[in-house]
Amino acid sequence: MTPDTTPATDSGSPVGAGMRTxxxxxxxxxxxxxxxxxxxxxxxxxxxxxxxxxxxxxxxxxxxxxxxxxxxxxxxxxxxxxxxxxxxxxxxxxxxxxxxxxxxxxxxxxxxxxxxxxxxxxxxxxxxxxxxxxxxxxxxxxxxxxxxxxxxxxxxxxxxxxxxxxxxxxxxxxxxxxxxxxxxxxxxxxxxxxxxxxxxxxxxxxxxxxxxxxxxxxxxGDEVKRVYLGKGVRDTVVTTRVDGVPHRVLTSDLVTRLESAGRATGFARALANAARFKRLSGLSWAAMLREGRRMRHGRELTWAQVLMAANTPMLLKAAMVDGRADLGVMASGQVVGLxxxxxxxxxxxxxxxxxxxxxxxxxxx
Incomplete structure:
Protein backbone atom coordinates (compact mmCIF):
# COMPACT_ATOMS: atom_id res chain seq x y z
CA MET A 1 0.00 0.00 0.00
CA THR A 2 3.03 2.32 0.18
CA PRO A 3 2.71 4.89 -2.62
CA ASP A 4 5.46 5.74 -5.09
CA THR A 5 5.83 9.48 -4.52
CA THR A 6 8.15 9.99 -7.48
CA PRO A 7 7.24 13.31 -9.14
CA ALA A 8 5.55 12.79 -12.50
CA THR A 9 7.86 14.40 -15.04
CA ASP A 10 7.57 12.12 -18.06
CA SER A 11 4.96 14.34 -19.72
CA GLY A 12 7.10 17.46 -19.49
CA SER A 13 5.39 18.74 -16.34
CA PRO A 14 7.68 20.48 -13.82
CA VAL A 15 8.79 18.62 -10.73
CA GLY A 16 6.07 19.06 -8.12
CA ALA A 17 3.26 19.24 -10.68
CA GLY A 18 2.33 15.61 -10.14
CA MET A 19 2.93 12.55 -7.99
CA ARG A 20 2.56 8.89 -8.80
CA THR A 21 0.55 6.71 -6.44
CA GLY A 221 -22.57 32.42 -4.03
CA ASP A 222 -20.11 34.94 -2.63
CA GLU A 223 -22.30 35.74 0.37
CA VAL A 224 -22.41 32.10 1.42
CA LYS A 225 -18.68 31.72 0.83
CA ARG A 226 -18.11 34.68 3.15
CA VAL A 227 -20.09 32.87 5.84
CA TYR A 228 -17.78 29.87 5.49
CA LEU A 229 -14.63 32.00 5.53
CA GLY A 230 -15.79 33.68 8.74
CA LYS A 231 -16.01 30.39 10.65
CA GLY A 232 -13.42 28.87 13.00
CA VAL A 233 -12.47 25.26 13.65
CA ARG A 234 -15.10 25.02 16.40
CA ASP A 235 -17.92 26.46 14.29
CA THR A 236 -19.31 23.17 13.01
CA VAL A 237 -21.66 20.76 14.71
CA VAL A 238 -22.68 17.16 14.11
CA THR A 239 -26.47 17.00 14.16
CA THR A 240 -29.05 14.31 13.48
CA ARG A 241 -31.83 16.89 13.12
CA VAL A 242 -31.21 17.43 9.41
CA ASP A 243 -31.97 13.96 8.10
CA GLY A 244 -31.81 11.58 11.03
CA VAL A 245 -28.18 10.53 10.71
CA PRO A 246 -25.01 12.34 11.87
CA HIS A 247 -24.39 15.30 9.59
CA ARG A 248 -21.55 17.82 10.12
CA VAL A 249 -22.68 21.33 9.21
CA LEU A 250 -21.81 24.94 9.94
CA THR A 251 -23.33 26.35 13.08
CA SER A 252 -26.22 28.69 12.27
CA ASP A 253 -29.47 30.00 13.71
CA LEU A 254 -31.39 27.46 11.63
CA VAL A 255 -29.35 24.53 12.97
CA THR A 256 -29.79 25.86 16.52
CA ARG A 257 -33.56 25.97 15.99
CA LEU A 258 -33.56 22.44 14.58
CA GLU A 259 -31.55 21.20 17.55
CA SER A 260 -33.81 22.86 20.12
CA ALA A 261 -37.17 22.18 18.50
CA GLY A 262 -39.58 19.84 20.27
CA ARG A 263 -41.12 16.87 18.53
CA ALA A 264 -44.30 18.68 17.44
CA THR A 265 -42.43 21.75 16.20
CA GLY A 266 -39.88 19.62 14.41
CA PHE A 267 -42.57 17.62 12.67
CA ALA A 268 -44.42 20.77 11.57
CA ARG A 269 -41.22 22.30 10.19
CA ALA A 270 -40.31 19.06 8.42
CA LEU A 271 -43.77 18.87 6.87
CA ALA A 272 -43.55 22.48 5.65
CA ASN A 273 -40.12 21.85 4.14
CA ALA A 274 -41.39 18.67 2.52
CA ALA A 275 -44.23 20.61 0.91
CA ARG A 276 -41.76 23.19 -0.46
CA PHE A 277 -39.51 20.44 -1.82
CA LYS A 278 -42.53 18.73 -3.41
CA ARG A 279 -43.40 21.92 -5.29
CA LEU A 280 -39.84 22.46 -6.53
CA SER A 281 -39.05 18.85 -7.39
CA GLY A 282 -42.37 17.93 -8.93
CA LEU A 283 -42.44 14.73 -6.89
CA SER A 284 -45.77 13.36 -5.74
CA TRP A 285 -46.50 12.77 -2.06
CA ALA A 286 -46.42 9.04 -2.85
CA ALA A 287 -42.92 9.34 -4.32
CA MET A 288 -41.73 11.33 -1.31
CA LEU A 289 -43.16 8.72 1.05
CA ARG A 290 -41.34 6.00 -0.88
CA GLU A 291 -38.16 8.03 -0.51
CA GLY A 292 -38.80 8.43 3.19
CA ARG A 293 -39.43 4.73 3.69
CA ARG A 294 -36.21 3.88 1.88
CA MET A 295 -34.22 6.28 4.07
CA ARG A 296 -35.92 4.93 7.18
CA HIS A 297 -34.95 1.36 6.33
CA GLY A 298 -32.52 0.03 8.92
CA ARG A 299 -32.55 3.25 10.94
CA GLU A 300 -34.35 4.32 14.07
CA LEU A 301 -35.84 7.50 12.64
CA THR A 302 -38.93 9.38 13.73
CA TRP A 303 -41.33 10.34 10.95
CA ALA A 304 -40.24 13.96 11.38
CA GLN A 305 -36.70 12.82 10.63
CA VAL A 306 -37.95 10.80 7.68
CA LEU A 307 -39.57 13.92 6.24
CA MET A 308 -36.40 15.92 6.87
CA ALA A 309 -34.34 13.21 5.18
CA ALA A 310 -36.60 13.21 2.15
CA ASN A 311 -36.32 16.98 1.70
CA THR A 312 -32.71 17.53 2.79
CA PRO A 313 -31.94 18.60 -0.82
CA MET A 314 -34.26 21.56 -0.21
CA LEU A 315 -32.21 22.70 2.75
CA LEU A 316 -28.94 22.29 0.85
CA LYS A 317 -30.29 24.06 -2.23
CA ALA A 318 -31.42 27.06 -0.19
CA ALA A 319 -27.82 27.84 0.78
CA MET A 320 -25.75 26.39 -2.05
CA VAL A 321 -27.93 27.51 -4.98
CA ASP A 322 -30.24 30.24 -3.71
CA GLY A 323 -27.60 31.90 -1.55
CA ARG A 324 -29.80 31.90 1.56
CA ALA A 325 -27.42 31.02 4.37
CA ASP A 326 -30.19 31.94 6.81
CA LEU A 327 -32.62 29.37 5.39
CA GLY A 328 -30.33 26.53 4.38
CA VAL A 329 -28.01 23.94 5.83
CA MET A 330 -24.32 24.27 4.99
CA ALA A 331 -22.35 21.04 5.15
CA SER A 332 -18.77 21.64 6.24
CA GLY A 333 -15.72 19.92 7.61
CA GLN A 334 -13.91 21.23 10.66
CA VAL A 335 -11.09 22.28 8.35
CA VAL A 336 -13.22 25.31 7.40
CA GLY A 337 -11.51 27.21 10.22
CA LEU A 338 -8.13 26.84 8.49
Missing amino acids: AFTELVGVRCPIVQTGMGYVAGARLAAATSAAGGLGIVAASTMTLEEMGRAIRSVKERTDAPFGVNIRSDADDAEERVRLMIAEGVRVASFALAPSQRLIGTLKDAGVVVMPSIGARRHAEKVAAWGADAVIVQGGEGGGHTGPVPTTVLLPDVVDAVDIPVIAAGGFFDGRGLVAALSYGAAGVAMGTRFLLTSDSPV IDDLPSCAELIDRVMKEADEALARLPR
Whole structure:
Protein backbone atom coordinates (compact mmCIF):
# COMPACT_ATOMS: atom_id res chain seq x y z
CA MET A 1 0.00 0.00 0.00
CA THR A 2 3.03 2.32 0.18
CA PRO A 3 2.71 4.89 -2.62
CA ASP A 4 5.46 5.74 -5.09
CA THR A 5 5.83 9.48 -4.52
CA THR A 6 8.15 9.99 -7.48
CA PRO A 7 7.24 13.31 -9.14
CA ALA A 8 5.55 12.79 -12.50
CA THR A 9 7.86 14.40 -15.04
CA ASP A 10 7.57 12.12 -18.06
CA SER A 11 4.96 14.34 -19.72
CA GLY A 12 7.10 17.46 -19.49
CA SER A 13 5.39 18.74 -16.34
CA PRO A 14 7.68 20.48 -13.82
CA VAL A 15 8.79 18.62 -10.73
CA GLY A 16 6.07 19.06 -8.12
CA ALA A 17 3.26 19.24 -10.68
CA GLY A 18 2.33 15.61 -10.14
CA MET A 19 2.93 12.55 -7.99
CA ARG A 20 2.56 8.89 -8.80
CA THR A 21 0.55 6.71 -6.44
CA ALA A 22 -1.57 3.63 -6.86
CA PHE A 23 -4.57 5.95 -7.24
CA THR A 24 -3.10 8.18 -9.95
CA GLU A 25 -2.07 5.07 -11.89
CA LEU A 26 -5.54 3.54 -11.50
CA VAL A 27 -7.47 6.61 -12.59
CA GLY A 28 -5.00 8.31 -14.91
CA VAL A 29 -4.63 11.67 -13.17
CA ARG A 30 -1.42 13.58 -12.39
CA CYS A 31 -2.13 14.47 -8.78
CA PRO A 32 -3.50 12.27 -5.96
CA ILE A 33 -6.23 14.77 -5.14
CA VAL A 34 -9.99 14.19 -5.36
CA GLN A 35 -12.71 16.82 -5.28
CA THR A 36 -15.65 15.19 -3.54
CA GLY A 37 -19.19 14.98 -4.90
CA MET A 38 -20.98 17.73 -2.97
CA GLY A 39 -24.68 18.11 -3.78
CA TYR A 40 -25.52 21.38 -5.59
CA VAL A 41 -21.83 22.37 -5.46
CA ALA A 42 -19.93 19.83 -7.55
CA GLY A 43 -21.42 20.44 -10.95
CA ALA A 44 -19.76 20.39 -14.35
CA ARG A 45 -17.88 23.64 -13.77
CA LEU A 46 -16.13 22.60 -10.56
CA ALA A 47 -15.48 19.02 -11.64
CA ALA A 48 -14.01 20.09 -14.97
CA ALA A 49 -11.80 22.73 -13.34
CA THR A 50 -10.46 20.15 -10.87
CA SER A 51 -9.77 17.52 -13.52
CA ALA A 52 -8.18 20.01 -15.91
CA ALA A 53 -5.84 21.02 -13.07
CA GLY A 54 -4.62 17.45 -12.61
CA GLY A 55 -6.90 16.13 -9.86
CA LEU A 56 -10.04 14.03 -10.10
CA GLY A 57 -13.21 16.11 -10.29
CA ILE A 58 -16.45 14.41 -9.35
CA VAL A 59 -19.89 15.51 -10.52
CA ALA A 60 -22.47 15.24 -7.73
CA ALA A 61 -25.38 13.75 -9.66
CA SER A 62 -27.45 12.60 -6.69
CA THR A 63 -29.25 15.94 -6.63
CA MET A 64 -29.73 15.94 -10.41
CA THR A 65 -32.37 14.33 -12.57
CA LEU A 66 -31.17 11.72 -15.04
CA GLU A 67 -31.39 14.29 -17.83
CA GLU A 68 -29.45 16.88 -15.80
CA MET A 69 -26.81 14.27 -15.05
CA GLY A 70 -26.36 13.58 -18.75
CA ARG A 71 -26.01 17.28 -19.53
CA ALA A 72 -23.47 17.71 -16.74
CA ILE A 73 -21.37 14.80 -17.99
CA ARG A 74 -21.35 16.17 -21.51
CA SER A 75 -20.49 19.64 -20.22
CA VAL A 76 -17.43 18.30 -18.39
CA LYS A 77 -16.32 16.48 -21.53
CA GLU A 78 -16.64 19.71 -23.52
CA ARG A 79 -14.43 21.55 -20.99
CA THR A 80 -11.66 18.96 -20.54
CA ASP A 81 -10.51 15.59 -21.82
CA ALA A 82 -9.06 14.68 -18.41
CA PRO A 83 -10.56 11.81 -16.37
CA PHE A 84 -13.45 12.66 -14.06
CA GLY A 85 -16.00 10.88 -11.94
CA VAL A 86 -19.73 10.95 -11.21
CA ASN A 87 -21.31 10.39 -7.80
CA ILE A 88 -24.75 8.79 -7.54
CA ARG A 89 -26.85 7.20 -4.81
CA SER A 90 -26.76 3.45 -5.01
CA ASP A 91 -30.26 3.23 -3.50
CA ALA A 92 -31.86 5.56 -6.05
CA ASP A 93 -34.81 4.12 -7.98
CA ASP A 94 -33.01 4.82 -11.27
CA ALA A 95 -29.51 3.77 -10.15
CA GLU A 96 -29.22 1.21 -12.95
CA GLU A 97 -30.19 3.79 -15.57
CA ARG A 98 -27.58 6.17 -14.18
CA VAL A 99 -24.95 3.45 -14.31
CA ARG A 100 -25.83 2.76 -17.95
CA LEU A 101 -25.54 6.47 -18.70
CA MET A 102 -22.09 6.66 -17.10
CA ILE A 103 -20.95 3.70 -19.17
CA ALA A 104 -22.39 5.12 -22.39
CA GLU A 105 -20.73 8.49 -21.81
CA GLY A 106 -17.34 7.00 -20.99
CA VAL A 107 -17.12 8.29 -17.41
CA ARG A 108 -13.86 7.13 -15.85
CA VAL A 109 -14.90 6.81 -12.17
CA ALA A 110 -18.19 5.86 -10.51
CA SER A 111 -18.44 7.27 -6.99
CA PHE A 112 -21.02 6.24 -4.40
CA ALA A 113 -21.92 7.69 -1.00
CA LEU A 114 -23.53 4.39 0.00
CA ALA A 115 -22.08 1.00 -0.83
CA PRO A 116 -23.29 -0.10 -4.27
CA SER A 117 -24.53 -3.64 -4.76
CA GLN A 118 -22.18 -6.31 -5.98
CA ARG A 119 -24.19 -6.42 -9.19
CA LEU A 120 -23.75 -2.69 -9.87
CA ILE A 121 -20.03 -2.97 -9.17
CA GLY A 122 -19.78 -5.86 -11.60
CA THR A 123 -21.65 -4.00 -14.33
CA LEU A 124 -19.35 -0.99 -14.03
CA LYS A 125 -16.16 -3.01 -13.86
CA ASP A 126 -17.15 -5.08 -16.90
CA ALA A 127 -17.39 -1.77 -18.78
CA GLY A 128 -14.00 -0.59 -17.57
CA VAL A 129 -15.31 2.03 -15.12
CA VAL A 130 -13.35 2.47 -11.88
CA VAL A 131 -15.63 1.93 -8.86
CA MET A 132 -14.81 4.07 -5.82
CA PRO A 133 -17.36 4.08 -2.97
CA SER A 134 -17.07 6.34 0.08
CA ILE A 135 -17.05 4.51 3.41
CA GLY A 136 -16.87 5.40 7.08
CA ALA A 137 -15.96 2.10 8.72
CA ARG A 138 -13.47 -0.72 8.24
CA ARG A 139 -16.16 -3.34 7.76
CA HIS A 140 -17.72 -1.34 4.93
CA ALA A 141 -14.36 -1.08 3.17
CA GLU A 142 -13.83 -4.82 3.54
CA LYS A 143 -17.29 -5.50 2.09
CA VAL A 144 -16.95 -3.37 -1.04
CA ALA A 145 -13.37 -4.54 -1.61
CA ALA A 146 -14.58 -8.16 -1.51
CA TRP A 147 -17.27 -7.24 -4.03
CA GLY A 148 -14.70 -5.85 -6.45
CA ALA A 149 -14.46 -2.11 -5.74
CA ASP A 150 -11.26 -0.65 -7.22
CA ALA A 151 -10.64 1.98 -4.52
CA VAL A 152 -12.35 3.54 -1.52
CA ILE A 153 -12.65 7.03 -0.09
CA VAL A 154 -12.37 6.85 3.70
CA GLN A 155 -13.91 9.80 5.54
CA GLY A 156 -13.10 10.43 9.17
CA GLY A 157 -15.30 12.31 11.60
CA GLU A 158 -13.68 15.68 10.83
CA GLY A 159 -15.30 15.66 7.40
CA GLY A 160 -18.39 17.58 6.38
CA GLY A 161 -21.80 16.21 5.49
CA HIS A 162 -22.67 12.69 6.57
CA THR A 163 -19.89 11.53 8.83
CA GLY A 164 -18.99 9.08 11.56
CA PRO A 165 -17.49 9.24 15.05
CA VAL A 166 -13.97 7.97 14.28
CA PRO A 167 -11.30 10.57 13.39
CA THR A 168 -9.31 10.22 10.19
CA THR A 169 -6.05 9.53 12.01
CA VAL A 170 -7.58 6.38 13.50
CA LEU A 171 -9.92 5.26 10.71
CA LEU A 172 -7.42 5.68 7.88
CA PRO A 173 -4.71 3.27 9.09
CA ASP A 174 -7.40 0.82 10.19
CA VAL A 175 -8.80 0.68 6.65
CA VAL A 176 -5.38 0.73 4.95
CA ASP A 177 -4.45 -2.38 6.94
CA ALA A 178 -7.73 -4.09 6.06
CA VAL A 179 -7.91 -3.82 2.26
CA ASP A 180 -5.58 -4.29 -0.66
CA ILE A 181 -6.92 -1.56 -2.92
CA PRO A 182 -6.03 2.16 -3.08
CA VAL A 183 -7.42 4.14 -0.14
CA ILE A 184 -8.18 7.84 -0.46
CA ALA A 185 -8.23 9.78 2.80
CA ALA A 186 -10.95 12.35 3.47
CA GLY A 187 -11.85 14.48 6.48
CA GLY A 188 -9.54 17.29 7.59
CA PHE A 189 -7.44 17.83 4.44
CA PHE A 190 -6.74 21.17 2.81
CA ASP A 191 -3.00 21.45 2.05
CA GLY A 192 0.19 19.64 1.06
CA ARG A 193 1.14 18.78 4.63
CA GLY A 194 -2.08 16.81 4.94
CA LEU A 195 -1.39 15.01 1.67
CA VAL A 196 2.03 13.90 2.92
CA ALA A 197 0.54 12.83 6.25
CA ALA A 198 -2.07 10.72 4.46
CA LEU A 199 0.59 9.13 2.27
CA SER A 200 2.61 8.27 5.36
CA TYR A 201 -0.37 6.32 6.70
CA GLY A 202 -0.47 4.33 3.47
CA ALA A 203 -3.18 6.25 1.63
CA ALA A 204 -2.86 6.76 -2.11
CA GLY A 205 -4.26 10.30 -2.09
CA VAL A 206 -6.63 12.70 -0.38
CA ALA A 207 -10.18 13.87 -1.06
CA MET A 208 -11.30 17.39 -0.15
CA GLY A 209 -14.78 18.85 -0.06
CA THR A 210 -14.85 22.08 1.94
CA ARG A 211 -11.54 23.19 0.42
CA PHE A 212 -12.92 22.84 -3.12
CA LEU A 213 -16.22 24.44 -2.13
CA LEU A 214 -14.16 27.49 -1.19
CA THR A 215 -12.56 28.10 -4.58
CA SER A 216 -13.31 30.65 -7.26
CA ASP A 217 -14.52 27.79 -9.50
CA SER A 218 -17.18 26.76 -7.00
CA PRO A 219 -20.70 27.87 -8.00
CA VAL A 220 -21.64 28.75 -4.40
CA GLY A 221 -22.57 32.42 -4.03
CA ASP A 222 -20.11 34.94 -2.63
CA GLU A 223 -22.30 35.74 0.37
CA VAL A 224 -22.41 32.10 1.42
CA LYS A 225 -18.68 31.72 0.83
CA ARG A 226 -18.11 34.68 3.15
CA VAL A 227 -20.09 32.87 5.84
CA TYR A 228 -17.78 29.87 5.49
CA LEU A 229 -14.63 32.00 5.53
CA GLY A 230 -15.79 33.68 8.74
CA LYS A 231 -16.01 30.39 10.65
CA GLY A 232 -13.42 28.87 13.00
CA VAL A 233 -12.47 25.26 13.65
CA ARG A 234 -15.10 25.02 16.40
CA ASP A 235 -17.92 26.46 14.29
CA THR A 236 -19.31 23.17 13.01
CA VAL A 237 -21.66 20.76 14.71
CA VAL A 238 -22.68 17.16 14.11
CA THR A 239 -26.47 17.00 14.16
CA THR A 240 -29.05 14.31 13.48
CA ARG A 241 -31.83 16.89 13.12
CA VAL A 242 -31.21 17.43 9.41
CA ASP A 243 -31.97 13.96 8.10
CA GLY A 244 -31.81 11.58 11.03
CA VAL A 245 -28.18 10.53 10.71
CA PRO A 246 -25.01 12.34 11.87
CA HIS A 247 -24.39 15.30 9.59
CA ARG A 248 -21.55 17.82 10.12
CA VAL A 249 -22.68 21.33 9.21
CA LEU A 250 -21.81 24.94 9.94
CA THR A 251 -23.33 26.35 13.08
CA SER A 252 -26.22 28.69 12.27
CA ASP A 253 -29.47 30.00 13.71
CA LEU A 254 -31.39 27.46 11.63
CA VAL A 255 -29.35 24.53 12.97
CA THR A 256 -29.79 25.86 16.52
CA ARG A 257 -33.56 25.97 15.99
CA LEU A 258 -33.56 22.44 14.58
CA GLU A 259 -31.55 21.20 17.55
CA SER A 260 -33.81 22.86 20.12
CA ALA A 261 -37.17 22.18 18.50
CA GLY A 262 -39.58 19.84 20.27
CA ARG A 263 -41.12 16.87 18.53
CA ALA A 264 -44.30 18.68 17.44
CA THR A 265 -42.43 21.75 16.20
CA GLY A 266 -39.88 19.62 14.41
CA PHE A 267 -42.57 17.62 12.67
CA ALA A 268 -44.42 20.77 11.57
CA ARG A 269 -41.22 22.30 10.19
CA ALA A 270 -40.31 19.06 8.42
CA LEU A 271 -43.77 18.87 6.87
CA ALA A 272 -43.55 22.48 5.65
CA ASN A 273 -40.12 21.85 4.14
CA ALA A 274 -41.39 18.67 2.52
CA ALA A 275 -44.23 20.61 0.91
CA ARG A 276 -41.76 23.19 -0.46
CA PHE A 277 -39.51 20.44 -1.82
CA LYS A 278 -42.53 18.73 -3.41
CA ARG A 279 -43.40 21.92 -5.29
CA LEU A 280 -39.84 22.46 -6.53
CA SER A 281 -39.05 18.85 -7.39
CA GLY A 282 -42.37 17.93 -8.93
CA LEU A 283 -42.44 14.73 -6.89
CA SER A 284 -45.77 13.36 -5.74
CA TRP A 285 -46.50 12.77 -2.06
CA ALA A 286 -46.42 9.04 -2.85
CA ALA A 287 -42.92 9.34 -4.32
CA MET A 288 -41.73 11.33 -1.31
CA LEU A 289 -43.16 8.72 1.05
CA ARG A 290 -41.34 6.00 -0.88
CA GLU A 291 -38.16 8.03 -0.51
CA GLY A 292 -38.80 8.43 3.19
CA ARG A 293 -39.43 4.73 3.69
CA ARG A 294 -36.21 3.88 1.88
CA MET A 295 -34.22 6.28 4.07
CA ARG A 296 -35.92 4.93 7.18
CA HIS A 297 -34.95 1.36 6.33
CA GLY A 298 -32.52 0.03 8.92
CA ARG A 299 -32.55 3.25 10.94
CA GLU A 300 -34.35 4.32 14.07
CA LEU A 301 -35.84 7.50 12.64
CA THR A 302 -38.93 9.38 13.73
CA TRP A 303 -41.33 10.34 10.95
CA ALA A 304 -40.24 13.96 11.38
CA GLN A 305 -36.70 12.82 10.63
CA VAL A 306 -37.95 10.80 7.68
CA LEU A 307 -39.57 13.92 6.24
CA MET A 308 -36.40 15.92 6.87
CA ALA A 309 -34.34 13.21 5.18
CA ALA A 310 -36.60 13.21 2.15
CA ASN A 311 -36.32 16.98 1.70
CA THR A 312 -32.71 17.53 2.79
CA PRO A 313 -31.94 18.60 -0.82
CA MET A 314 -34.26 21.56 -0.21
CA LEU A 315 -32.21 22.70 2.75
CA LEU A 316 -28.94 22.29 0.85
CA LYS A 317 -30.29 24.06 -2.23
CA ALA A 318 -31.42 27.06 -0.19
CA ALA A 319 -27.82 27.84 0.78
CA MET A 320 -25.75 26.39 -2.05
CA VAL A 321 -27.93 27.51 -4.98
CA ASP A 322 -30.24 30.24 -3.71
CA GLY A 323 -27.60 31.90 -1.55
CA ARG A 324 -29.80 31.90 1.56
CA ALA A 325 -27.42 31.02 4.37
CA ASP A 326 -30.19 31.94 6.81
CA LEU A 327 -32.62 29.37 5.39
CA GLY A 328 -30.33 26.53 4.38
CA VAL A 329 -28.01 23.94 5.83
CA MET A 330 -24.32 24.27 4.99
CA ALA A 331 -22.35 21.04 5.15
CA SER A 332 -18.77 21.64 6.24
CA GLY A 333 -15.72 19.92 7.61
CA GLN A 334 -13.91 21.23 10.66
CA VAL A 335 -11.09 22.28 8.35
CA VAL A 336 -13.22 25.31 7.40
CA GLY A 337 -11.51 27.21 10.22
CA LEU A 338 -8.13 26.84 8.49
CA ILE A 339 -9.25 28.23 5.13
CA ASP A 340 -9.04 31.95 4.41
CA ASP A 341 -8.95 32.37 0.62
CA LEU A 342 -10.69 31.46 -2.64
CA PRO A 343 -8.08 30.22 -5.14
CA SER A 344 -8.97 28.66 -8.46
CA CYS A 345 -8.82 24.87 -8.61
CA ALA A 346 -5.62 25.13 -10.66
CA GLU A 347 -4.03 27.43 -8.08
CA LEU A 348 -5.16 25.21 -5.23
CA ILE A 349 -3.85 21.96 -6.69
CA ASP A 350 -0.55 23.58 -7.71
CA ARG A 351 -0.18 24.95 -4.18
CA VAL A 352 -0.96 21.62 -2.53
CA MET A 353 1.58 19.78 -4.66
CA LYS A 354 4.29 22.39 -3.99
CA GLU A 355 3.54 22.26 -0.26
CA ALA A 356 3.78 18.47 -0.40
CA ASP A 357 7.21 18.69 -2.01
CA GLU A 358 8.32 21.14 0.67
CA ALA A 359 6.95 18.94 3.46
CA LEU A 360 8.74 15.90 2.08
CA ALA A 361 12.00 17.88 1.84
CA ARG A 362 11.75 18.83 5.51
CA LEU A 363 11.48 15.24 6.70
CA PRO A 364 14.64 13.77 8.28
CA ARG A 365 16.57 11.45 6.01
